[in-house]
Amino acid sequence: MLDGLFRPRSVAIIGASANPLSIGHIVLRNLTDYGFQGPIFPINPKTAQIRSFRCYKSVLDVPDEIDLVNISIAAKLLPAVIEECGKKGVKFAIVHSAGFKEMGPEGVKREQDLVKMANGFGIRIFGPNSQGVQNSAPEVSVYANFTFVPMKPGNISIVAQSGGVGEMLKLHLHNVGLGHRMYASYGNESDLTMPEILEYYGKDEGTRAIMVQIESFKNPARFLEVASAITPKKPILAIKAGQTREGSVAVCSHTGSLVDQGVMATAMFRKAGVLEFRDTDEMIKTAIAMSSQEPPPGRRLGLVTNTGGPGVQAVDEAITRGLKLAVWSDEGKAKLRAGLHPEASVGNPVDVVATGGPEHYKLAIETLLAEKDTDMVLVFFVTAPFVDLDSIAARIKEALATSKKPVVAVIETSEKWYSLIKNLRAGGVPVYEFSEDGARALAAMAKYSDIRARKVEPPPELKVDKAKAQAIVKRFEGKGAYLPQIDAFELLSAYGVPVPKLAVIASDGDVAAAAKKVGFPCVLKIDSTEVVHKSDAGGVTLNIKDEAALAAAYKSMRDKFAGKKAAYVAMEQKPVGREVIIGLTEAPGLGSLVMFGLGGIFVEVMKDVIFGVSPLSRPEAGEMMRGIKGFPMLEGIRGEKGVDLPAMEDLLCRVSRLAADFPSISEMDLNPIFAYPAGTAPAAVDVRIKVR
């Protein structure tokens, strides 16, 4: 538990200083300014007093117990003070000091030594090179951090790898009158890791939603586990910095290059039910809505406005983000018509017109919230000189009082009447200044509703021949090479991945048996690491119709490649189906990612691919298939039959299970797989597998 960090009973500041620009001073000031509820002990051997605090030479001189220390002294001085902290029984040390991992190999060593020493004393290190933590819970009120954004109680907790971004998240919650609950910017993550903090937030009753900013994952598997446990209960909103290589990496993935952390983050976020954002402002605006509103029961939006244009903008954005326009019942429509001005429009958006007053707004909002077909409401209001602003605010708040459906307001006004916005915000109404922002926040909430409602199940129990697979993989471990075709197909087959019938032809004498085994038409292929572009080199013969033709093809190919180290494989020739690709990419710290896409240009040109974390559950495999833009081609278009989706889902699960069971498989590329209409099993007709 991290109570000693986020709920310390006492704090010591090692490196406390009278210099108002020093970290040691600022932390002391922040702790006192925000009313830390425990005692504070400045530590500085050269000073007797800082501000009105008695100063101690060492933590050992402090008469009371110390839960937490903030350390901002030079890196080289740390071992001595950590030893003292150890003797004193300190539980957590926030190390602001830089000069560790970020400085190269020597720093890495210094950091490792620090953690080892601290852990030996039972101290957990937060940092080094970290900004610190905050907890606004009134019974604690700890601002153990050297920055400037004001702290007041709120229900959004924040963990950010970048202190600069973390501050920004707090700042903009603060700017709309909201506070935040807990905050941590963890720097080098040498000991205490981000997932631990996330887990703590997840269990904190005062935290309603969590914002996360990540630059790189130290322990992605643990993040996935922790986040997955939280999202069914409270939303996690996340930004992964450094996403722009994603596109190029997506396409390279089946070449076996290591996966970009951005691609991995997106796959993990989807699996864990984390809402991913690319725009900081948008994430904050969503958090603002989540701070006071419940997720909507569905996707149907109702709008109320007093002017047309901004309503259209809200609709445009809402539809783009996957919301739907609600339709009112006849009773609802009648109620609106009876209660609003005759020139009001009672469609969706409801336009109460510029002369619409507080009672009109109240009626419209209440009517919409009572509609069974309406899941959420966006209220737009441009200040009109005809309208009493205090009453508008009061009526809007009354209208929302008893509803569990989310409502957001978009207010267009100048600074003169800005009190209206403050008034609504103080009443717990999320207020935005642009229609698009309101629509986006609601759409994100609807997405979270989907996450809470989704079916989460473990990866399926599959009938596989693990021992057989193990035997094959073992034979190649340590060679770092591609498997011969026959072994690659055998390996897939052991895991129930449907493959064509195969037979190796090592001499003329094998032809008859091969013919019998694979049948006709068949294909003859060379299998050699010396021949990369098989087709171009004449190493593939298609449409072999009978045994004689197979014998001839074998003879001709063997002669052609005489001198090369090669095997020859006869393979059942599958009819051409819908081309699908499944690839595997290593994801260090997590295992591997499975890539899914349609064949050829759909991956290479249209970049229409999706990644999942192996092993996949059935719903995850299904979600992946539905997640590509080309999915209608699998479903069937223009009267064409679609492919056997459950069979494809099963195939994805099997490949991902194989990847998860054998981490030494570093690359796998099933390209193409032919998918066929329901009733015909798909078949992986070409495959490359590499074992580390």
Place this chain on the structure above:
Amino acid sequence: MLDGLFRPRSVAIIGASANPLSIGHIVLRNLTDYGFQGPIFPINPKTAQIRSFRCYKSVLDVPDEIDLVNISIAAKLLPAVIEECGKKGVKFAIVHSAGFKEMGPEGVKREQDLVKMANGFGIRIFGPNSQGVQNSAPEVSVYANFTFVPMKPGNISIVAQSGGVGEMLKLHLHNVGLGHRMYASYGNESDLTMPEILEYYGKDEGTRAIMVQIESFKNPARFLEVASAITPKKPILAIKAGQTREGSVAVCSHTGSLVDQGVMATAMFRKAGVLEFRDTDEMIKTAIAMSSQEPPPGRRLGLVTNTGGPGVQAVDEAITRGLKLAVWSDEGKAKLRAGLHPEASVGNPVDVVATGGPEHYKLAIETLLAEKDTDMVLVFFVTAPFVDLDSIAARIKEALATSKKPVVAVIETSEKWYSLIKNLRAGGVPVYEFSEDGARALAAMAKYSDIRARKVEPPPELKVDKAKAQAIVKRFEGKGAYLPQIDAFELLSAYGVPVPKLAVIASDGDVAAAAKKVGFPCVLKIDSTEVVHKSDAGGVTLNIKDEAALAAAYKSMRDKFAGKKAAYVAMEQKPVGREVIIGLTEAPGLGSLVMFGLGGIFVEVMKDVIFGVSPLSRPEAGEMMRGIKGFPMLEGIRGEKGVDLPAMEDLLCRVSRLAADFPSISEMDLNPIFAYPAGTAPAAVDVRIKVR
């Protein structure tokens, strides 16, 4: 000229009132509050005085000339006052009053009568149902508008169909300390149209950039003409409301349904060099940058920051939006290394670190701006307790003073130090609060640089047989039907669109001549309005190898469709090439749009299509081809040869010219066109053309 509207020498207010909630009162107050430079004449037969103004019973009683009247009286009273205005010699009437077109057929008639009457007197009507105009030029300072956003001089002019959105655009310029130049929200557009206003802004020396919001185009052709003339000199930023049906319409386009105005707007904007936005806030933030910064000479961005995370966010967004990271020269790097803290990072972003001071910022910005390889700079600054904020602002402003390259700042600070932001803004530095916003504004400016630099040329002179085409089209005009295949292909052929050789077979006796004309292999097709799905019905025979086979195919098909009204066409069978689709969609008020995409699923599933306004110039045709996601398939991928791009460009120009020359062609669908490698002309192998 609209001087009487935007630079009136005098204004009368018909319907002026002492009621502070009335439009007539508010306009009077706004005119006086913002210091209108001419005389104001309230008109109200029932009142002697409003505020401190003498009131007149009629404009006819006013002793001086009147350029402009604002009218807010009931619609039915308008004819009488318009007559008086006519007699008085009034030039422009802003009609705020509602009760016209928006009220149905009766209102439409009332509106038409009003305009006819006014124009008869030489009066131009602005509105009705309009908000009014503003011009902040100090020598005029006219706020002839009933809304609330403060007016102060600026250099961005705004024209918005929605008054609510128009206010929002002004409001958010105002919120960052900028004013606006001119403003108009034109309501029903009964007489004076948006393009006229746009043209006026274009010629106004005090207008540096223009923001436009449009709900529907009354005269798209005129908009296109006016906007195209402005954008080489000053940027136009635009939002077209109601864009969300775009996707579905794009796919339906080749079914001949009328085009969505959203698709038309996007095509027009691209042709005219207008920057299109979907997000109001983003448009405003771009305008803010354009208000003081010059467009960048290229796409290479340099960044300066004092903390890492927000720098990464700016890079992510910049790359996503098509900017590139600049690389410094060795001299530049040395200068940075010499002048900054030793722990500073001199890559891109330059990180001056948290203790970096004003001189460090100045040095970094100046160094980057002096780099030949750097086209623009984004400066991020999070207020650190170590730094003197006034000096930071002063040094940043000094660094920018002599540069023509654009610079934007992103400042992260709390309200306590908000004066820093105000200070920079007052110095003409665009300041944002999120990194992404700064990056987006710069990317939009770079896009405008491309627009200014682009090659604009007229549609090419093409050798076409217009007379022949005319004769074909004439024969079908008034029938509203699809052309028989032979005529459709002839029509294309007359315009130089390459088509297969064709021959009609009306009887067994025609077979020999047809065989001679089209050669082998050939295709036989039924051509009948009674047979829609030709292939499915057995109305297409492929791979006909010789004359005997053709005769047999003809006989068999004729027997099969005995009783149907049908013709039979023999057609040269072209080898399969890269499938391309060109479609035509009517665009009322503009002419027609040409759609371009790759064949089949690329249009239907991937929705990878683009629209252009016919007739196309060669650069426009080229830009369209390059504008689809699947373009690499035309260029050639995986060692495959690409298609003959100039030939495709030519084909696009020819189809678009045909569409432009014959407006009665209501539908045209060349699907597929086979495109081949350079040297082989593409061929439109199937075509549907409908004439109105």
